[in-house]
Amino acid sequence: MTADEISTIKEMPNNDYFVSGHGACPGCGVAIAVNNIMRILGSDTTVYVPASCLIVFSALYPTSAFRTPLLFTAFENTGAVITGIKAAQRRRGIEGTVVGIAGDGGTFDIGLQALSGAAERQEDVLYICVDNEAYMNTGIQRSGSTPFGAWTTTTPVGKVTQGKRQMKKDVMDLVIAHDPEYAATLSIAHYNDFIRKVEKAKHKSGFRFLHVLTPCVPGWRTEASKSVEIAKLAVETGMWTLFEYEEGEARSTYKPHTMRPVTEYLHMQGRFRHMDNDDLNTLQRWLCAKWYYHYGHDVEQPACAIYNGEKELHFDGDPLHGV
């Protein structure tokens, strides 16, 4: 680690390359993540942003929230465009990070092919997915990233079905299948871990992938002041896990003390308020399996203990209503 590397929040520079004045909603997780990522990546950075909330709130001609070079073209091509930029800059002797910052739709779904292409070719680029778990820019439609049960405008709460019926796609597994140079999950609530991972990604060369959970106020139906708290609860309940992958191995970078019931996380978000006990059970069970996969038996999991004892989970009444 060199002297100018940042490892904790105290060492964070206050030199912004993603500046205020942009049009994100108050409390936007994407804006929080990108602002901090850009502080760490610094001035030698070239940014590509595909169609998403981020491009719309940060690059309305003639203004730009980025103080670095910025390009936008389309929705599904982040992996490819950053490949081209890097090839040109390498040939011209320009050093620095070429980064693509895409939403979950632009990464999990329509952009998956270009992502896979860039990862397979082992392009020397940084790909960051800011994951707000739906197509937010077009008004909250479900994506491959939307969690089970969540309301979106295309997974409405109707008489026959309520919310999304499928589980969240595991895009990290897909990326890791390409054996990238580096891949990590980040949370806007786990600051030092966040900084360390962005730093690491910045200083490595080869294909690097960062996946950040970015709460969305209107899309998740939350309070603007709660975004960081929600991101924290995501980790404590297992809805988000913090780990990194390098040199062929994945390891947890943060282990919660005990697993909190998922309802604590769902409770804070209007998008889950309709979920009935069956759906809550289904989600909790899925989370328990995921929890063992990530943490083994190292961490206490009272919620799963009930499940393991082959007792059905029972939530008191209808805990989410009234959020």
Added chain:
Amino acid sequence: MVMKALSADHAVAWGVRLAKAEVIPAFPITPQTLIMELLAEFISNGELDADLIPAESEHSVMSVAVGASAGGVRTFTATASQGLALMHEMLYAVPQNRLPIVMVNVNRTLGAAGGIWAEHNDSMPERESGWMQVYVEDSQEALDMTLQAYRIAEDERVLLPVMVCLDGFILSHTVEKVEVPEQGEVDAFLPAFVPRSSLDPSEPVMMNPIVPPEYTTEMRYQLDRAMDDSRNVVHQVDEAFKAAFGRGYGGLIDEYMMDDAEFALIVLGTAASTARAAVDELRAEGRKVGLIKLRFMRPFPHDELRRACSGLKALGVFDRSVSFNRYGPVFTEVSGSLCGSGVPITDHIGGLGGRDITVRDMRKVFSLIEASVEEGKVKRVYWHGLREAKG
């Protein structure tokens, strides 16, 4: 200069090598693949210093090209048909950002009722994308226009992408004698690319932001003017090329036997050679026919055609694609240019799906053009070689 026996695909690859393109994203599709294969060979033998990027789709090919060109290096790619269609979205990102990418499209049928043979219905729809489009007739012109395309595209007054279109198989896979210029001659004709602005952290720029309605009209207007202004550059570059290499192509259109012609045909691509042979035969028989080889579909030679066609008794247009709205696209464009000129125009649709066009077919086309005056038939469309269903 060395003389080589080259297919048009290989002639293009030689052109790209001589132009020293630096980033070449590629994806295979017949009948384009020969271009990429030869370029890959040049690179792996150290004869061309470039990055060949094997992207995972044509959409990504054009996305890589946009990134590389915005990153400030000379960029080349080639495609055909389905590949061009898959690029469609990305084609639109290029002209408005003034990225001088050169791409060869080897014309091939697109979609259903098609195979892998020549038809212009892949590139014709893309004439609305803001790319310049030139159609070539032989392997020499394919190589020469690859070089000219870079000089036109990178000219400060233009800064637009150029699509060089050539007929699949008829040209792409047919070996002809081609003069391959020396590297030194090409370097003198085509200086190294210096981008006007590019993605470089030492001088940050924002490219292709979201544009509110207050500015879009002006940006579109600038692009339209650039396309219009490129006409002069096309002519100047052709003249400079002629001075350097001894071959000129006439710029936007190439006229043959038009001085005293009373009847003429407009045609693009390889069919021009066939039509020229028909003109020679008919002239020998004393008929006053001429030929206009339409080279550029964008910028469309409105003024050049009005001048070349004034005084004609009748004009025909040969279309190697259909708009499914009675006429072919070239006919519609020509009619727009000649509106009010009083010259009767007929449309001749033929060569679809790569079907052969013979000198006999072209003689028939000229006869129909001549007849169109006598019979007073204006704006009729003929499908050549059509076998109509019986009963």
